[in-house]
Each structure stands twice: as C-alpha cells, then as structure tokens.
Amino acid sequence: MASKRIVTGAAAGFLTAALGFGVAWAQTAGTTKEKDYQAELPKAPADAGDFTPPPESAIPDNEFGAMVRLGRDLFVNTQQLKGKYVGNGLNCVNCHLDAGRMADSAPLWAAYPMYPAYRKKNDKVNTMEERIQGCFRYSMNGKPPPAGSKELTAMLTYHYWLATGAPVNQALAGRGYPKLEKPAQEPDPERGRGVYEAQCAVCHGDGGQGATVAGNYVFPPLWGENSFNWGAGMHRINTAAGFIHANMPLGKPGTLSVQESWDVAAFINSHERPQDPRFKGDVSATEAEFHQHQCYYGEKLQGGMLGAKAYPNPLQ
Amino acid sequence: MKPALALGILLVAAPVVGAQESPSGEQIVQQGNGQGATACIACHGAQGAGNAAAGYPRLSMLNADYLSAQLRAYQQGTRTNPIMQPIAKALSDAEIEAVAEYYAGQTSEVPAPETGDTELLHQGEELALQGAWKQTIPACVSCHGPGGNGVGTHFPALAGQHAAYIEAQIQAWMNGQRSNDPNQLMEVVAKRLSDDQIKAVAAYFASLKPGQ
Numbered sequence: 001m002a003s004k005r006i007v008t009g010a011a012a013g014f015l016t017a018a019l020g021f022g023v024a025w026a027q028t029a030g031t032t033k034e035k036d037y038q039a040e041l042p043k044a045p046a047d048a049g050d051f052t053p054p055p056e057s058a059i060p061d062n063e064f065g066a067m068v069r070l071g072r073d074l075f076v077n078t079q080q081l082k083g084k085y086v087g088n089g090l091n092c093v094n095c096h097l098d099a100g101r102m103a104d105s106a107p108l109w110a111a112y113p114m115y116p117a118y119r120k121k122n123d124k125v126n127t128m129e130e131r132i133q134g135c136f137r138y139s140m141n142g143k144p145p146p147a148g149s150k151e152l153t154a155m156l157t158y159h160y161w162l163a164t165g166a167p168v169n170q171a172l173a174g175r176g177y178p179k180l181e182k183p184a185q186e187p188d189p190e191r192g193r194g195v196y197e198a199q200c201a202v203c204h205g206d207g208g209q210g211a212t213v214a215g216n217y218v219f220p221p222l223w224g225e226n227s228f229n230w231g232a233g234m235h236r237i238n239t240a241a242g243f244i245h246a247n248m249p250l251g252k253p254g255t256l257s258v259q260e261s262w263d264v265a266a267f268i269n270s271h272e273r274p275q276d277p278r279f280k281g282d283v284s285a286t287e288a289e290f291h292q293h294q295c296y297y298g299e300k301l302q303g304g305m306l307g308a309k310a311y312p313n314p315l316q
Numbered sequence: 317m318k319p320a321l322a323l324g325i326l327l328v329a330a331p332v333v334g335a336q337e338s339p340s341g342e343q344i345v346q347q348g349n350g351q352g353a354t355a356c357i358a359c360h361g362a363q364g365a366g367n368a369a370a371g372y373p374r375l376s377m378l379n380a381d382y383l384s385a386q387l388r389a390y391q392q393g394t395r396t397n398p399i400m401q402p403i404a405k406a407l408s409d410a411e412i413e414a415v416a417e418y419y420a421g422q423t424s425e426v427p428a429p430e431t432g433d434t435e436l437l438h439q440g441e442e443l444a445l446q447g448a449w450k451q452t453i454p455a456c457v458s459c460h461g462p463g464g465n466g467v468g469t470h471f472p473a474l475a476g477q478h479a480a481y482i483e484a485q486i487q488a489w490m491n492g493q494r495s496n497d498p499n500q501l502m503e504v505v506a507k508r509l510s511d512d513q514i515k516a517v518a519a520y521f522a523s524l525k526p527g528q
Binding site: 004097098101102198199205210211213214216221249250251252253 | 446447450453454458461462466467468494498501502504
C-alpha cells in the first residue's frame with residue numbers, strides 16, 4: 001500500500017469546496033485507484049481585489065429576503081435540522097466562520113460563482129445544490145435535503161445573495177482555506193496532543209467532545225460520535241491544518257506555528273469518528289478507493305485501525 | 317459523670333466542630349469570616365444582585381467554578397482590585413468554594429434589565445450576535461453561549477450583568493489589570509474593541525434577562 005506520508009516533489013493541488021482543500025500526493029507504484037485526488041483551486045487573477053459580501057442590513061424586506069434570512073439562520077443554527085438532515089452536533093458556521101462571510105474560512109461567496117464544477121470527489125460535474133447536499137452527507141453526518149426542498153433552497157439563496165456582484169466562473173481571493181506550507185517535521189499526533197491540550201481543550205474539551213449548554217452545542221465536537229464523518233473534507237490532515245492555521249483558536253487566527261497546525265490537525269484526525277457513508281463493509285477497500293490522500297483512515301494507530309470502530313451514520 | 321450529662325456535652329460540642337470543617341457560605345456572605353474577609357453583602361447584596369451604579373458585579377447564578385477561579389485570581393494577582401484582593405487573600409480554599417457555591421445557587425433576586433439608547437443597544441446586539449470580523453472580533457455568544465448565559469468554568473454569563481462592570485472588565489484586559497483569561501482569549505478581543513463598541517456591548521448584555 002502506498003505510503004500516505006508527505007511526499008515532496010508532488011505537484012501541489014487544492015480542491016476548494018465549503019470543506020476546504022488539501023494537497024494531491026504523487027503516488028508511488030502499487031496504488032491502483034486514484035479517485036479522490038484533490039484538484040488544485042483555480043487561482044484568482046493577480047489584480048483581483050478583495051470581495052466583500054453585502055451587509056446583513058441589505059437583506060431586503062420581501063419574499064426573497066425572507067428566504068435569504070432563512071438560509072442564514074439554517075447556516076448559523078444547523079442544529080435545528082438535527083434528526084431531519086443533520087446527524088451530528090455541528091453547525092455550518094463551525095467551519096465557515098462569520099456566517100459564511102469570512103475570507104480564508106471557505107466563504108460561501110467564493111464558492112457560489114464557481115459552480116457548476118467538476119469534482120474529483122464524485123467524478124462528475126456538481127451543481128451548487130449538489131455541493132451543499134454533500135456537506136450534509138459528510139460534514140453534518142446526515143442526509144442530504146432533497147432538491148427543491150425549502151431548506152436547500154434557503155441555503156442556496158443565502159449563498160447566492162452573499163455572492164452579489166461576484167464575477168461568475170472567475171476565482172476570487174479568499175476562497176477555501178489558505179494553503180499551508182509543509183511543516184519541517186512529519187505531522188505527529190503525539191506532538192499535536194500537546195498543542196491540543198494547551199490551545200484547544202479549553203473550548204473543544206479534553207476528549208474533543210466540545211461543550212453544550214442546555215443540551216445545545218456551543219463549541220463543536222472535533223472527533224467521536226457527534227463530529228464530522230470520515231467522508232468529510234476536514235478529516236484530511238492538510239485540510240484541517242489549513243483551516244486551523246488561518247482560523248483557530250477562535251479570535252487568535254495565525255497564532256499557531258505551521259508545525260503546530262499540522263501536528264494538532266494530525267492529532268484531531270487520529271481519532272475515531274462516524275463512518276464514511278460510502279463504506280460497503282470493508283475498511284481497507286473503502287480506504288483504497290476513497291482515501292488515497294493525507295489522512296489516517298484505515299491506518300493502525302494506538303493499536304486500532306481507524307475506521308474499524310467508526311460510529312454510525314444515523315440518518316442513512 | 318452521669319451518662320446523660322456526658323451525652324449532653326457531646327451533643328453541644330459536636331456542631332461547633334462540624335462548622336469549622338465545612339464553612340457556611342451563607343454565613344461568610346452575610347457576616348464575613350472574621351479573618352479579614354468582610355461580608356460580601358456590603359457590595360454584592362444578600363442574594364448577589366450586585367450594584368449597577370457602583371459597578372459591583374452580580375454574582376448570583378454565575379458558575380461556581382468560575383466564581384472560585386476569580387477569587388483565586390485575586391489571590392494570585394491575575395485580577396487586581398484594591399477592595400477584592402485583601403478579601404480574597406483572607407479566604408481559605410474551603411471558604412472560597414462555599415461562597416462560590418452559595419452565590420451560584422442564588423436565583424431569587426434578579427436585577428432589573430438596564431435600559432439603554434436604542435441605537436446603542438442595536439450596535440451592541442450586532443457585536444454580541446455577529447461579531448465584527450473585520451476587526452477579528454468574534455461574536456461574543458460564540459464563547460459566552462446562547463443568550464450570553466455562559467459556558468462552564470471559563471466563559472462567564474454576561475446576560476443581566478451590570479453594564480458598568482462589563483465595561484470595567486474589558487478596560488482591565490486592555491490595561492493589563494486582568495490577565496486570568498485562558499490563552500489570552502479575552503485579552504486579544506478586548507484590545508480590538510473601540511470605546512463605542514465597549515459601551516454598546518456592555519449595554520446590550522445588561523439589557524438581557526439572565527437565563528433566557
């Protein structure tokens with residue numbers, strides 16, 4: 001089996017999506033399937049300025065505006081769909097900061113104008129709606145809202161409104177999570193544990209379980225039964241490292257070193273979480289087909305093979 | 317000695333010994349501890365409603381672990397205040413726990429929400445619920461919880477807290493007079509707030525009813 005360690009010399013590539021992006025690795029001989037490559041994000045033109053979405057106050061007071069507000073509400077409090085389309089304890093805003101407005105935090109206004117787009121992940125051209133459905137299936141460990149449903153229409157409308165004035169099919173600066181350069185040392189979950197305890201546990205809990213108040217999540221769980229599943233982009237070490245370095249700790253972006261960001265991303269993603277929805281009964285087979293990238297799915301860590309004791313996908 | 321007399325002496329002696337081993341929070345709050353910690357009610361009120369005008373914080377319904385951590389911070393100097401520091405230093409660990417538990421459990425007296433200028437409250441609400449990310453200011457409720465009702469030990473409730481006190485604490489972080497926040501999470505935010513924003517967000521939280 002090809003090593004999934006950092007391989008230098010590979011052409012770096014990035015897949016943008018609301019889930020962030022990562023690096024494509026040159027595969028050594030022996031790996032047969034090459035699905036789930038992360039394609040490079042189209043670069044923004046050199047003279048592209050910063051895009052600013054319209055202010056909340058500009059949402060009109062009409063039927064359209066009501067749909068925008070509903071979409072925003074669902075984006076910020078996605079937990080209201082728990083049991084219907086959401087299977088875990090997350091909200092979209094946990095990884096798309098400032099209600100999906102913030103550059104370098106996978107803002108919605110940068111994604112919307114780039115769809116429909118071909119995605120290696122499912123080897124087809126996806127509409128924006130299909131892309132959002134993917135978020136529910138993987139990141140929210142849930143069930144995709146059907147096309148034409150009020151919830152999906154609302155979220156799509158919110159994306160569209162945020163992108164007011166953005167050029168269509170032309171990359172914008174600030175899309176996805178910034179590419180994080182490779183660390184000097186191989187990412188190490190044990191080193192990452194030290195970073196986690198010092199910088200992350202105060203909010204995300206000693207056991208990565210997050211924090212709830214009156215039964216509602218305030219700080220999201222990072223691993224375990226209530227977090228994103230093995231199919232979500234954030235399980236990739238490189239994606240998580242890019243997100244973390246640019247956005248975490250909350251309110252202190254860019255304060256972790258490159259090495260710390262990679263290490264803590266490795267630590268977080270070295271724990272069990274809900275199963276990949278594409279799983280068909282065999283971890284190694286799922287790993288071979290869908291996890292030929294930088295992650296620990298299918299690897300033996302601390303005595304157990306990750307993915308072998310994955311938690312359920314309750315809505316599938 | 318007659319058994320009845322011996323028993324009587326024993327029964328009288330026992331409660332005194334018991335009181336020394338587990339201090340009464342209520343007693344310390346109302347009377348002080350006789351060792352340099354004056355009665356809390358003098359400033360914070362019997363049920364912990366505090367004093368809006370003077371800026372003495374409401375203590376009632378705050379998380380007990382948060383309260384005891386603040387008293388320890390006064391002992392260690394990571395929170396500075398000329399009135400609170402000597403009082404905190406005069407409290408034992410057990411007394412701190414007792415007082416914190418007492419106030420955490422006080423639900424009877426809720427200070428009236430403070431009114432404010434509509435524009436100011438609106439500005440404060442926006443900051444509290446959305447943040448000001450151009451200044452890298454997260455929404456306050458991201459950490460202080462829905463409704464500003466706090467999250468556990470480290471992120472205290474702000475809803476129904478006195479505006480003058482909230483303003484003073486933000487200033488304390490800006491001036492380095494308070495440094496007991498975990499990982500400087502609050503200090504970095506405080507230093508980004510303008511004077512207007514401080515007034516607005518303090519007024520907003522003071523206008524809320526705790527526990528909603």
